[in-house]
Amino acid sequence: MSPENFNFASLLDFEAAMAVGKAEVFCRRRKAPINTAILFYSLLYEDSSLISFVFSRLLLNKGDIKELFRQGLENPSQIEDENLNGFFIDSLKNADKRGYELVSCGNLLTSLSKNDPLFRSILVEAELKTEDVENLTWWWESNKRKIAERKKFWEYKNL
Numbered sequence: 001m002s003p004e005n006f007n008f009a010s011l012l013d014f015e016a017a018m019a020v021g022k023a024e025v026f027c028r029r030r031k032a033p034i035n036t037a038i039l040f041y042s043l044l045y046e047d048s049s050l051i052s053f054v055f056s057r058l059l060l061n062k063g064d065i066k067e068l069f070r071q072g073l074e075n076p077s078q079i080e081d082e083n084l085n086g087f088f089i090d091s092l093k094n095a096d097k098r099g100y101e102l103v104s105c106g107n108l109l110t111s112l113s114k115n116d117p118l119f120r121s122i123l124v125e126a127e128l129k130t131e132d133v134e135n136l137t138w139w140w141e142s143n144k145r146k147i148a149e150r151k152k153f154w155e156y157k158n159l
Helices: 014-030 036-045 049-057 062-072 084-098 105-115 119-127 130-150
Strands: none
Touching: 014 036, 014 105, 014 130, 036 062, 036 084, 036 105, 036 119, 049 105, 049 119, 049 130, 062 119, 084 130, 105 119, 105 130, 119 130
């Protein structure tokens, strides 16, 4: 398959695909190229319990960050984002490292903490690191998987 015909959405779970889809719709309406800031804003816009958990544990106000991004996206730049390819590759590596078949919102958020300059500056101001975001997303997702696994009472290991 050639890179031009590659569909990144086939590698995303449902929540992550919804967030990326909203970012694409936003870019189509504004006639702007997609960038990491727009992807981050669309993740914030999703009413995801993971995003709320991570931001509350990092002691970051999600509403203030949304407003900051909203102001920055009033007139999105027409310049292609050179961090975008690194963002997609990094999110795929992160999902592979965790043993996931699909890229989740946690993988996207961790990758954005490395590749989006505005999110990185917010983390630096709060004296936080990418590893903090990575650890919180890993903890949330592994806990969610454990709960789902325990609900399968009919499996041998749960008997």
